[in-house]
Amino acid sequence: MASLVLTVIGPDRPGLVRALATAVAAHGGSWLESRMARLAGQFAGIVLVEAPESLLDALRTLESEGLRIVAQDAMAPAASVAGERLMLEVVGNDRPGIVRDVTQVLAECGVNIEELTTDVGSASFSGETMFKVVATLRAPSPEAVEAARVGLERLGNELMVDVQAVPQG
Numbered sequence: 663m664a665s666l667v668l669t670v671i672g673p674d675r676p677g678l679v680r681a682l683a684t685a686v687a688a689h690g691g692s693w694l695e696s697r698m699a700r701l702a703g704q705f706a707g708i709v710l711v712e713a714p715e716s717l718l719d720a721l722r723t724l725e726s727e728g729l730r731i732v733a734q735d736a737m738a739p740a741a742s743v744a745g746e747r748l749m750l751e752v753v754g755n756d757r758p759g760i761v762r763d764v765t766q767v768l769a770e771c772g773v774n775i776e777e778l779t780t781d782v783g784s785a786s787f788s789g790e791t792m793f794k795v796v797a798t799l800r801a802p803s804p805e806a807v808e809a810a811r812v813g814l815e816r817l818g819n820e821l822m823v824d825v826q827a828v829p830q831g
Contacts, residue, residue, distance in 0.1 A: 663691075663712050665736035668721070670698075672729035674705040681724055682709070682731075689717040697777075705729075710736060745774075746807060747828040748799040752814060754821035756782055756793040764795055767813035774800040798828065 686693055691713025698707030721731045777798040785792045801807045814823045
């Protein structure tokens with residue numbers, strides 16, 4: 663059995679996840695973890711499976727259904743990742759470069775992004791376009807957490823920044 667990370671993308675339609683899950687199960691594989699979403703009419707996902715190498719041939723047949731799949735050998739999981747786990751939420755007026763600016767501050771502070779979700783919507787009272795970032799982070803030290811908080815707050819007065827520790831457990 664091989665641990666494989668599959669990235670999947672194709673025009674969204676009912677049954678795509680079923681087709682992928684059926685191929686994994688038909689080869690005696692286990693679906694371990696996944697993140698999937700519909701974006702701009704496209705279905706996109708990343709899946710960690712444990713399955714025999716023969717699964718790769720079956721995945722190629724799904725490409726005839728319009729699903730592009732890239733398989734990559736998974737790295738062995740780290741025994742434990744050091745540092746404090748954090749939840750970050752940033753909300754502010756939408757503007758070009760906001761993701762670049764937020765991620766630059768985090769990288770400069772040595773903070774790792776484990777999961778990132780972004781969205782654009784209308785503010786409830788003003789109707790202005792608001793941008794929202796929600797991320798799960800791993801910070802190497804309390805000093806890095808504070809440096810990231812200060813750096814994010816310096817990005818602009820229009821940004822609301824909330825950084826909270828995630829309970830371990």
